[in-house]
Amino acid sequence: MNLIEKLLEKGRPVVLDGAWGTELQAKGIPTGINPDTWNLSEPDLVCEVARSYVDAGSQIILTNTFRANRIAFLNQPEAEQIEAINKAGVEISKRAAGDRAHVFASIGPSGKFLVTKQVTKEGLLQNFAEQAQAQASAGADGIVIETMGDIEEAKLAVQAAKATGLPVVACMVYDSGKKKDRTMMGISPTQAAEALTEAGADVIGANCGNGIEGYIPICESLSKATHLPIWIKANAGIPDLVGGKVIYRTTPEEFVDHIPALLEAGASFVGGCCGTSPDFIRAVCTKLRGN
Amino acid sequence: MGAEEIAKLIEAVDETATEAVSGALAAGEDPVRLLKEGVVEGLRLIGVKFEEEEYFLAELMMGAKLAERCIELIDPHMPPNSVTTRGVIVIGAVEGDLHDLGYSLVAKQLELAGFEVHQMGVNVAPMSFIDKAQEVGAGIIGLSAFLVTTVPSCRDVVDYIRDMGLSDTLKVIIGGTATSQERADEIGAQGWAANAVEAVSLCERLTEVEQAATQNL
Numbered sequence: 280m281n282l283i284e285k286l287l288e289k290g291r292p293v294v295l296d297g298a299w300g301t302e303l304q305a306k307g308i309p310t311g312i313n314p315d316t317w318n319l320s321e322p323d324l325v326c327e328v329a330r331s332y333v334d335a336g337s338q339i340i341l342t343n344t345f346r347a348n349r350i351a352f353l354n355q356p357e358a359e360q361i362e363a364i365n366k367a368g369v370e371i372s373k374r375a376a377g378d379r380a381h382v383f384a385s386i387g388p389s390g391k392f393l394v395t396k397q398v399t400k401e402g403l404l405q406n407f408a409e410q411a412q413a414q415a416s417a418g419a420d421g422i423v424i425e426t427m428g429d430i431e432e433a434k435l436a437v438q439a440a441k442a443t444g445l446p447v448v449a450c451m452v453y454d455s456g457k458k459k460d461r462t463m464m465g466i467s468p469t470q471a472a473e474a475l476t477e478a479g480a481d482v483i484g485a486n487c488g489n490g491i492e493g494y495i496p497i498c499e500s501l502s503k504a505t506h507l508p509i510w511i512k513a514n515a516g517i518p519d520l521v522g523g524k525v526i527y528r529t530t531p532e533e534f535v536d537h538i539p540a541l542l543e544a545g546a547s548f549v550g551g552c553c554g555t556s557p558d559f560i561r562a563v564c565t566k567l568r569g570n
Numbered sequence: 571m572g573a574e575e576i577a578k579l580i581e582a583v584d585e586t587a588t589e590a591v592s593g594a595l596a597a598g599e600d601p602v603r604l605l606k607e608g609v610v611e612g613l614r615l616i617g618v619k620f621e622e623e624e625y626f627l628a629e630l631m632m633g634a635k636l637a638e639r640c641i642e643l644i645d646p647h648m649p650p651n652s653v654t655t656r657g658v659i660v661i662g663a664v665e666g667d668l669h670d671l672g673y674s675l676v677a678k679q680l681e682l683a684g685f686e687v688h689q690m691g692v693n694v695a696p697m698s699f700i701d702k703a704q705e706v707g708a709g710i711i712g713l714s715a716f717l718v719t720t721v722p723s724c725r726d727v728v729d730y731i732r733d734m735g736l737s738d739t740l741k742v743i744i745g746g747t748a749t750s751q752e753r754a755d756e757i758g759a760q761g762w763a764a765n766a767v768e769a770v771s772l773c774e775r776l777t778e779v780e781q782a783a784t785q786n787l
Contacts, residue, residue, distance in 0.1 A: 310666030310719050311693045346668075390670060394631050395678075428627070457623045465626025518718050518748075 282381065282420060283446050283481050286338070287508060287547055292567060295512060295550025296332035296340040297559050299385075301527075303328060303343070315347040316357055318367035325368075329375030335557035336564035337550065340380050341423055344368035345387035348410045350398060362413040369417035383421040383448065384414035386436055393431050394464075403432055407439035415443035425450040425486050425512075428463040430474050437478040448510050448548075449480035453497050454488030460497055468497045472504035484510030487552040490517065490529055491537040495544050502545025511546045515554030527554030531562035538566050572599060573608035580612025580640070581619070583633045587612070591640045601647040609640045613682055617767035627675070630766065634678050641682070655686045657777040660703045661712035662690030663746075664723035672746050673714035679766040680712075680773060696726040703740055710741045710773055713759075718748040725757040732758070741776050745769055 286293050303314050306324045317325050325343050332340045347365050352358040365384070372382040389406055391397040398406075411422055422440040424447065427433035433449055440447040451471045455461045460468065472483045483505050485497055491513035501509050516529035534555065541549060551559045571590045579587035594604055616633040619625040625633075661677050663669055670692050677687045688706050690699060699711050711731075713724045728742050741760040744753070754762035761776060763769035 304719065310717070310723075311668070313668060351668075392631060392671070394628055395635060455623070455626055461626060463626060464628040 293338050293548045296337040297551035297555035298553050315364050318364050326371045326375050329372045331557040333380045335560035341385045342368040342372045345385045348406050350389040350406050365413035366417040369419045381420040383423045384419035386424045403435045407436045411440045411443050421446040423448040426452045430466045434478040437480050441479045446481040448482040449475040450484035450486045452488040468500035469504040472501045476505045482508050482510045486512035495540050498544035498546050508547040509545050510548035512550045512552040514552045531559045535562045535566040573603050576608035577612040581615035588639050591643045601644050605644050609637050613637050656684040658686045658708040659710045660688045660708045662694040663692040663714040664720050666720040668692045669716040676766045676769045683770045713744045715746040715748045728758045
């Protein structure tokens, strides 16, 4: 029995973590630096974010490694520390998790486009392989490919992550189209679920770009298109700037009101993305398990 | 095959557009007409479909690549001095913002629409935008902000331009997921564009206003 099967064995939904970026900002991370560099310079503050999610009840937490790939760090001195940043990210989350949660390492998009030949398939594969291997060697329990807009890039990331032998979750971001149910490149949930299942992912998911209510029909489409479990991490609505401060309008209470519908639509793993916090995760746990 | 058919091929992101352009040039079609009523019109039609959310980024980017290849074929046939720049634009992601997807796409569309575009990269300090604009004689600075936390950096650029007394000749436009028309108005920017296609229309409008004002002097 692999880890994913074990996690779902009891037939209950698995609670994930919430946002990292907005939590790190609250801890004072300066704008203009790649937040992943804090794994080396401010590991204790990163660990506080990780621990806050474990304390809130997350059964799986991610790592602060979303943009820790060589293409994202192009022309920056940190490019030579990719391996160290990824390893540190996994180690920090494992330290916070102890035996209370599993650690799935985060891999985000490269930030470059295949379609305009800014990058090649080989270059992307090598890029993700370097990141995934560093994460696996540091002891990650799984790998989450997230916020992908281009299905070709996502498939290459799955290929690189699968080579580590770890379970792989593959998530796209749906934020485009009239119904906000397409990726920026126009991929539908059905197309993504089919392609990522074929690519060898163990869990199919969606994150960011949409509030939780927007993810209910998307979850339904994903669920219909694959036999694999579904993973959803929605935003706390769309951010707004009020008096120089970033405001996410959805409250934890409003967020969890949609959890039953999300589960009904087929989600097995639920958590939050931008704007969500440990309070959201606590509210999700309460909703799912009672007090 | 004439300019109208080429526009339709580009609109459909049909790779045979390049063969059609070569054929039209060999048949003696007017290169200026092929460029304006064929390639540029085709791009405009892609833009309409993108704005109507019938097309996505994939079509927009592939269409831009296709148009570029067509322009490369037409360029050597253009009469001397027929290529005029519609305006000079400096563009980049503001200080604190590391996203390069959005602004580079806007830059490409502006270039294809005939603007001279200078890309500044990501995490650009406010004064660097202004220094570059003055160096290259730009009339517009395009600021990209994908994070709401970086909107204040857009305001800094607008404020510095005003404080330096450059507001009459240097306009600021903003774009990116953290921006809106309301936010542009709040910080005193001269325009906002929701996407690359709107950015082209906005720059065209601002440039025309500027040229009309100059002619009236």
